[in-house]
Amino acid sequence: MSATPSGEIMPAPVYGTGETVSIIVAFPPGHRRTPNYIKGKTGVIERYCGAFINPEERAYGLAGLPKRHLYRVRFNQTDIWDEYDGPVVDTLDIEIYEHWLRSGTGETA
Amino acid sequence: MSAHDEQDHDHGHHEDGSPLNYADDSRHDFSETDHYPLLVEAVRQLLIEKEIIKARDVQERLDFMDSRGVEHGARIVVKAWTDPDYKARLMADGTAAVKELGIPMADLELLVVENTAEIHNLIVCTLCSCYPRSILGLPPDWYKSKTYRSRAVNEPRSVMREFGTIIADNVTVRVHDSNADMRYLVLPERPAGTEDWSEEQLTELITRDCLVGITVPTIP
Numbered sequence: 495m496s497a498t499p500s501g502e503i504m505p506a507p508v509y510g511t512g513e514t515v516s517i518i519v520a521f522p523p524g525h526r527r528t529p530n531y532i533k534g535k536t537g538v539i540e541r542y543c544g545a546f547i548n549p550e551e552r553a554y555g556l557a558g559l560p561k562r563h564l565y566r567v568r569f570n571q572t573d574i575w576d577e578y579d580g581p582v583v584d585t586l587d588i589e590i591y592e593h594w595l596r597s598g599t600g601e602t603a
Numbered sequence: 604m605s606a607h608d609e610q611d612h613d614h615g616h617h618e619d620g621s622p623l624n625y626a627d628d629s630r631h632d633f634s635e636t637d638h639y640p641l642l643v644e645a646v647r648q649l650l651i652e653k654e655i656i657k658a659r660d661v662q663e664r665l666d667f668m669d670s671r672g673v674e675h676g677a678r679i680v681v682k683a684w685t686d687p688d689y690k691a692r693l694m695a696d697g698t699a700a701v702k703e704l705g706i707p708m709a710d711l712e713l714l715v716v717e718n719t720a721e722i723h724n725l726i727v728c729t730l731c732s733c734y735p736r737s738i739l740g741l742p743p744d745w746y747k748s749k750t751y752r753s754r755a756v757n758e759p760r761s762v763m764r765e766f767g768t769i770i771a772d773n774v775t776v777r778v779h780d781s782n783a784d785m786r787y788l789v790l791p792e793r794p795a796g797t798e799d800w801s802e803e804q805l806t807e808l809i810t811r812d813c814l815v816g817i818t819v820p821t822i823p
Contacts, residue, residue: 527730527782527783528782529729529730529780529782531729531756531757532780543712543784543785544712544784546783546784549783549784564783564784566785571757571776571778574756574757575757578757578758579758579760579761580758580759580760580772580776581772581773583773583774583775583776584759584760584775584776584777584778585775585776585777585778586756586777586778586779586780587777587778587779587780588779588780588782589780589781589782589783589784589785590783591783
């Protein structure tokens with residue numbers, strides 16, 4: 495547990511570097527920072543980036559607290575796109591908030 | 604703000620013969636009579652009318668945004684190329700290493716990704732056009748275009764090829780979707796044959812585009 499600048503206590507990050515995660519498939523309305531192309535895909539945590547004010551709430555004038563843990567998740571391009579035309583060594587890193595992650599492989603592996 | 608209207612800052616990519624004009628669809632996004640430009644203008648006029656800001660404040664802010672270019676980014680790269688200790692600090696904590704040079708980073712977290720013989724990095728923001736403006740200035744039109752934002756993630760090699768950049772098949776192309784709180788700077792590989800070059804000469808090699816990863820520095 496760690497205290498945020500606003501004094502709130504927030505839980506420690508759930509995921510560690512190298513852990514297999516997948517992106518939740520959901521389509522809530524409004525401002526979201528998780529693009530559709532990555533939903534349901536499986537990757538590994540590249541690093542933990544820190545805790546940030548939740549932009550999905552701040553977009554509507556809310557405080558966006560408690561802060562959300564942000565990770566960079568690395569994917570093989572061939573796992574994202576069925577028709578990826580580059581070599582298998584290619585990868586994509588994207589920043590994902592913890593509330594969009596789940597442990598293990600995704601719905602569309 | 605009306606940065607999108609400043610066409611003189613939105614260089615297309617004609618100079619190296621790119622066959623696709625990535626600027627065009629970006630312009631379609633921001634016609635001056637669309638909802639959002641009109642809303643921006645209405646809010647601007649209201650703020651001035653109610654004396655919350657002065658017209659001059661807006662212009663000064665625009666001038667400030669215009670004044671920033673790639674200079675800070677180039678300085679960071681040359682320092683990293685010529686000072687291994689600095690490079691180590693830059694890779695470990697980009698934000699702190701940039702501040703160390705007296706370059707303001709606002710509240711943004713900078714992550715530096717290094718091009719090597721094994722990895723080539725390319726930056727895109729698929730959701731909007733997040734870009735490290737404090738060190739690179741205003742983003743180019745093509746970076747903001749829907750074409751680039753959609754194609755850079757699923758056919759990065761084709762997009763780079765259109766900018767004249769060909770990456771060998773045994774090199775990993777690593778795309779970074781700058782979709783949230785990090786901002787990215789590509790640290791290009793220092794070209795072979797520049798070992799004796801002065802910092803001024805090295806600075807000349809560094810373009811905005813190679814700091815986004817769409818091109819690589821080349822010796823003229």
